Amino acid sequence: MRNVVFLVALLAAGCGRGGFSQRTDGKSDNWLRYAMDATPGTLDPALAQDLVAGDLMRQTVEGLVGINEQNEIVPRLAASWSVSEDGLVYTFNIREGVKFHSGKVLTASDFVDTFNRNCDGTFNSPIAKNYLGDIAGVEDKLSGKAPTITGVQASGPLTLSIRLIRPAPYFLGKLTYSVACAIDTSKVPKGSQIKEASQLVGTGPFRLAEYKPEQSARLEAFPDYWDGAPSIEGMELSVVKDPATRLNKFKTGSLDFIGLPQEDVEGMERNPETRENLQRVNWPGLIYLGLNKAVYRPFADPMVRRAFAMAIDKEAIIANILGGVGHKADSILPPGMPGYREGLTHQKFDPAKARSLVKSKLPPVDLVLGGQSTDRRKVAEAIASQLRKNLGVEVSIRQMEMGAYLQRATRKELGFFLGTWFADYLDPENFLSVTLASYGQNRPNYDNPQFSALCLEADSCLDPVKRLKLYQQAEDLALQDAVWIPIYFQQTVLAVNPRVKGIRRNLIDMMPHSRVQLN
Numbered sequence: 001m002r003n004v005v006f007l008v009a010l011l012a013a014g015c016g017r018g019g020f021s022q023r024t025d026g027k028s029d030n031w032l033r034y035a036m037d038a039t040p041g042t043l044d045p046a047l048a049q050d051l052v053a054g055d056l057m058r059q060t061v062e063g064l065v066g067i068n069e070q071n072e073i074v075p076r077l078a079a080s081w082s083v084s085e086d087g088l089v090y091t092f093n094i095r096e097g098v099k100f101h102s103g104k105v106l107t108a109s110d111f112v113d114t115f116n117r118n119c120d121g122t123f124n125s126p127i128a129k130n131y132l133g134d135i136a137g138v139e140d141k142l143s144g145k146a147p148t149i150t151g152v153q154a155s156g157p158l159t160l161s162i163r164l165i166r167p168a169p170y171f172l173g174k175l176t177y178s179v180a181c182a183i184d185t186s187k188v189p190k191g192s193q194i195k196e197a198s199q200l201v202g203t204g205p206f207r208l209a210e211y212k213p214e215q216s217a218r219l220e221a222f223p224d225y226w227d228g229a230p231s232i233e234g235m236e237l238s239v240v241k242d243p244a245t246r247l248n249k250f251k252t253g254s255l256d257f258i259g260l261p262q263e264d265v266e267g268m269e270r271n272p273e274t275r276e277n278l279q280r281v282n283w284p285g286l287i288y289l290g291l292n293k294a295v296y297r298p299f300a301d302p303m304v305r306r307a308f309a310m311a312i313d314k315e316a317i318i319a320n321i322l323g324g325v326g327h328k329a330d331s332i333l334p335p336g337m338p339g340y341r342e343g344l345t346h347q348k349f350d351p352a353k354a355r356s357l358v359k360s361k362l363p364p365v366d367l368v369l370g371g372q373s374t375d376r377r378k379v380a381e382a383i384a385s386q387l388r389k390n391l392g393v394e395v396s397i398r399q400m401e402m403g404a405y406l407q408r409a410t411r412k413e414l415g416f417f418l419g420t421w422f423a424d425y426l427d428p429e430n431f432l433s434v435t436l437a438s439y440g441q442n443r444p445n446y447d448n449p450q451f452s453a454l455c456l457e458a459d460s461c462l463d464p465v466k467r468l469k470l471y472q473q474a475e476d477l478a479l480q481d482a483v484w485i486p487i488y489f490q491q492t493v494l495a496v497n498p499r500v501k502g503i504r505r506n507l508i509d510m511m512p513h514s515r516v517q518l519n
Contacts (some may be wrong), residue, residue, distance in 0.1 A: 020026035022177050030233045030518055033241040033256050034251065034282070034502070038215045038371045043405045044194040045178035045202075046118035046125040049406050050371075050380065051422065051509075054178065059219055059512050060101075061236070063093050064111070064160070065172050071426060071507045074296040077106065077159070077182060077203060087462060089168030094158040098226045100184040101207040108154035113185045115152045116141065122191050126410045130434050130441060131177045131424075134168045166460045167479045170468065173425025182249055184257040204229050205514035214239055231502075232515045239371040250495055256502075256518075257496040262323045266494045269467035277495055282327070284507060285422035286431070289303035289367075291442040293482050295415030296365050303357040305482035309347035310354035311382055311390035318488055321382045329486035332431055332475050336507050339428045339468045339475075348481035351390040369418040370405025371437030379487070380418050409443045419443070422490070423508055429459055436478055446483045 040053040045061050058093070064078040075081075078092040096205055098106040117130045117134070121144040132138050151163040164171065174180065183194075184201035194200050197211040203226065206219040217237040221230040239245045243261040250258045251258030260268065260278070268274045291308065293299035314328045327335070330344040369380050377399060384395035395416075408414050424430050433455040434440045438447065440455075451474050458470035478484060496503070497517040504511040 008193050012425065019138075023411075029499075032232050032235045032516055032518065033254065034235070034237060034239050035246050035255055036217075037239075037241060037373060038402050039239050040217070041406055042193070043182060043197070043200050043211060044207070045181050045200075047193065048130060048178045049127060051408075052402070054509075055179065055237075056200075056208065056217060056219075057178035057208040057289045058202055058509070060204040060206075060208050061178060061183060062204050063175050063177070063181040064094075065175050066510055067176055067425065067506050067511075069504055069506050070512070073176070073425075074105060079460070083285070087169070088164050090162045090164075090171070092160040092328065094160060094227060096158060098118065098203050099224045100182075100203055101201045101222055102187060102300060103224075104182050104184055104186075106182060107157050108160040110182050110184070110441070111160050111481065112149075112154050114182050115180070115400055117183075117185050117188070119149060119178050119191075120191065123193070125179065126406075127177070127179050131174045131179045133439075134164050134166070134171055134174070134416050136163045136165050141420045141438045147234075156368055157259040167462055168291050168426065168460060169462060169464075170427040170459070173427050173430065177424050200231055205512050206234060209234070225514065227514065230327075232513070237409050237514060239473075240458075243374055247495075250497070253497070255492060255497075256500050260493045260495055261373075262321070262378070263327055264322055265325055268495065269493075274495070277455075277498060279494050280325070280495070281492050281494060281505075282335065283422060283490045283492065284328055284336050284426070285420060286332065287376075287418070287420050287487045287490060288329070288332075289383070289485040289487065290417045290419050291485065292412060292415045292417075295413065298362050299415070302481060303359075305485075306347055307354040307357040307391060308387065309482045309485045310350045310357070312487070313349050314484065314487055315349075316386075317379055318383050322488070323484075326488040326491045329489050330482060332426055332478060333471075334431070334434075334485060334489050337423060337426060337428060337431065339471050340474065342361070344479065346474075347482055347485070348421055354390055355392075358391060362393040363415050364396065366396050366398045367416050367418060368398045368400060368405065368408075368414050370400050370409075371402045373397075376418060376420075382417070383487075410441070414443065414444050417443075418487075419484075420490070426507065428468065429455070432471055432474050432478070433459055436484065444476070444483045446481070448477055448481055451477045451481075 028409045038052050038053045041050040044052050045057050048057050062076050065073050066076040068074045079095040081092045094108050095096050105250045119138050119141040121142050137149040140146035153161045155161050187201045188199045197208040200208045205225045210218040210221040220234040223229045246258045249255040291299045291305050298304045318326045369376050380397050387393050387395050436446045437455040438452040454470050454474035458467050461467040501517045502515040
């Protein structure tokens with residue numbers, strides 16, 4: 001998935017006030033308040049690709065299964081499930097008495113309706129095929145060849161059957177993504193996108209009560225939430241794109257937590273009054289460069305792509321631009337992901353060798369990035385400077401609004417782009433097949449048949465040892481071909497007001513704030 005929003009981590013219990021002010025806005029202390037660094041790309045679970053929208057989805061909608069604090073797939077709206085011996089049929093027992101925010105009681109048919117709605121070809125979801133395409137009949141539904149998905153059936157009020165086209169060991173992980181979460185489809189006009197707060201009706205611990213584009217979102221606690229009503233009254237999320245403004249609002253008590261931009265980390269870590277309220281958190285997220293030969297023709301030459309990779313000093317970027325916040329990436333799979341290997345050496349920093357691979361002067365190129373992150377902008381500028389110096393290619397920075405960036409990336413219209421990919425679930429399929437295989441998103445137009453064949457075989461392989469080896473072989477091919485240039489793995493420095501207790505997280509992301517308590 002995905003593009004960066006400020007993330008949250010568990011804060012240590014018993015912290016002092018750390019010199020931060022209490023609330024000064026006169027509002028109730030039982031509302032959790034934090035900032036979004038960009039406006040959400042969508043309010044629709046079937047369209048959500050950025051982490052700002054993903055956070056809204058996490059609070060308001062739920063799927064059959066979820067990921068707990070131990071990074072395990074666990075029951076959510078399904079109380080239990082079973083899998084056939086051949087790995088093709090999943091039978092889910094829907095939890096009794098679950099209510100939508102509208103008051104409607106959840107049944108298996110709601111999942112049938114949701115999946116069919118999200119896979120309607122006229123709806124044109126950019127993520128439905130990637131996350132639901134393993135289900136029999138989804139491709140026919142997406143293409144308009146069939147009126148419904150044959151592989152999703154309600155065999156009883158609380159029994160849901162899902163049949164796959166081939167074994168998929170990662171399938172439960174995909175069901176944790178928002179496109180697989182149940183919504184009350186009666187609240188959304190047929191064939192239309194969710195654009196109003198009143199249309200986003202899920203079963204989550206909070207309901208979206210108000211949404212003002214480019215300004216704010218207000219989420220109220222859902223008293224009938226099946227897993228226990230939240231302790232807080234709700235959450236107020238404001239769009240604050242300027243890092244300095246976010247920090248000032250945090251210090252004055254208007255925001256309960258923020259992610260710190262690089263330039264503020266060192267000063268706050270040195271200050272004994274603020275140091276105890278900071279935490280560094282590693283995430284399975286990769287910041288990378290995408291190279292699309294269909295848009296920037298020189299990238300058709302693998303030597304040019306490798307030259308770009310060898311001309312970039314990742315360690316200098318982390319040390320000098322990010323202030324040490326982040327970890328150099330030599331692989332596509334991140335730490336914590338099954339199959340991760342440390343210290344791969346496919347394209348080492350070597351400016352002299354990079355220049356020797358380029359036989360003629362390269363035309364200018366735009367380096368495109370989405371969103372308003374100042375850290376990403378600085379990283380992009382450093383990359384552009386290194387490429388000018390080490391390869392003699394003129395690189396201009398073009399920063400786009402996140403929604404427009406995602407649309408163009410999905411249509412494979414970006415030639416050279418700074419991308420981010422965060423794990424949606426802990427399986428190599430999510431980082432390799434989904435992103436670079438010919439049948440996945442494949443935003444850089446990667447066309448190595450051997451890579452896709454390895455991924456396809458691994459996707460349905462039921463032998464876990466063989467499966468990881470296949471993915472690693474595929475990863476080696478992609479790194480050698482340099483269609484993605486890994487730059488660094490994401491690390492976030494968080495500042496959390498000690499009045500906040502009970503924020504939960506797993507390796508993937510923060511969890512719904514249903515257990516948060518405010519002092």
